[in-house]
Amino acid sequence: KAGVTQTPRYLIKTRGQQVTLSCSPISGHRSVSWYQQTPGQGLQFLFEYFSETQRNKGNFPGRFSGRQFSNSRSEMNVSTLELGDSALYLCASSLVAATQNTEAFFGQGTRLTVV
Amino acid sequence: AQSVTQLGSHVSVSEGALVLLRCNYSSSVPPYLFWYVQYPNQGLQLLLKYTSAATLVKGINGFEAEFKKSETSFHLTKPSAHMSDAAEYFCAVRTNTGNQFYFGTGTSLTVIP
Numbered sequence: 001k002a003g004v005t006q007t008p009r010y011l012i013k014t015r016g017q018q019v020t021l022s023c024s025p026i027s028g029h030r031s032v033s034w035y036q037q038t039p040g041q042g043l044q045f046l047f048e049y050f051s052e053t054q055r056n057k058g059n060f061p062g063r064f065s066g067r068q069f070s071n072s073r074s075e076m077n078v079s080t081l082e083l084g085d086s087a088l089y090l091c092a093s094s095l096v097a098a099t100q101n102t103e104a105f106f107g108q109g110t111r112l113t114v115v
Numbered sequence: 116a117q118s119v120t121q122l123g124s125h126v127s128v129s130e131g132a133l134v135l136l137r138c139n140y141s142s143s144v145p146p147y148l149f150w151y152v153q154y155p156n157q158g159l160q161l162l163l164k165y166t167s168a169a170t171l172v173k174g175i176n177g178f179e180a181e182f183k184k185s186e187t188s189f190h191l192t193k194p195s196a197h198m199s200d201a202a203e204y205f206c207a208v209r210t211n212t213g214n215q216f217y218f219g220t221g222t223s224l225t226v227i228p
Contacts, residue, residue, distance in 0.1 A: 004158070006158075033215065033216075035216075042218060042219075042220050042221065043205065043216075043218040043221075045215035045216065045217075048214050048215060055214055056214035056215055058215065090158055090159065092159075099209075101147040101164065101166045101209070102209070103149065103161050103164055104161075104216070105161070106151075106158035106159040106160070107158050108156075108157055108158045109157075109158050111156075
């Protein structure tokens with residue numbers, strides 16, 4: 001069974017540009033969450049999608065957005081990139097809508113560097 | 116608000132020695148706690164999770180964790196460290212609604228040959 005697939009693995013963008021990251025969850029999983037990982041802030045929740053609906057959003061500016069498609073694949077978009085957006089972006093999938101004891105399976109991440 | 120605190124951002128142990136990584140939680144209700152491991156340039160891999168079924172939880176790769184309500188702790192242990200255990204370890208708790216994880220700041224484990 002294939003794991004969570006994130007593309008691309010590495011990305012270099014210039015300040016002011018926008019970027020789209022993709023996440024394909026484990027087959028049959030319907031919940032996808034996104035996290036940003038930086039050395040200074042650690043792992044921070046961006047948003048969660050279940051059945052194409054955003055269930056929850058973290059404390060990030062509106063430049064960060066996402067969506068989920070009918071096949072559960074998800075994309076996140078960051079517009080007007082800033083240097084501080086440089087991070088490892090992790091996608092996690094769960095079989096069902098996340099509850100307290102739901103485990104999540106993480107992809108390898110997309111390393112975004114903004115120059 | 117639920118949160119977890121990991122004491123010690125860096126831990127070094129000799130190969131074959133006991134591994135002890137500390138995690139304390141803050142919650143007004145019994146939490147659901149998780150330990151994840153991250154190898155360099157990789158995502159997070161679930162080691163184990165506590166779901167109130169048993170206070171001693173066994174995970175993969177020989178790791179286990181004990182939930183102690185009186186100490187609000189969920190420390191991760193392994194009797195004998197292997198070189199392959201060198202990685203970053205994260206303790207995490209889900210929110211009451213379950214929508215998101217709150218992660219600790221991580222503990223980097225170094226295993227000395």
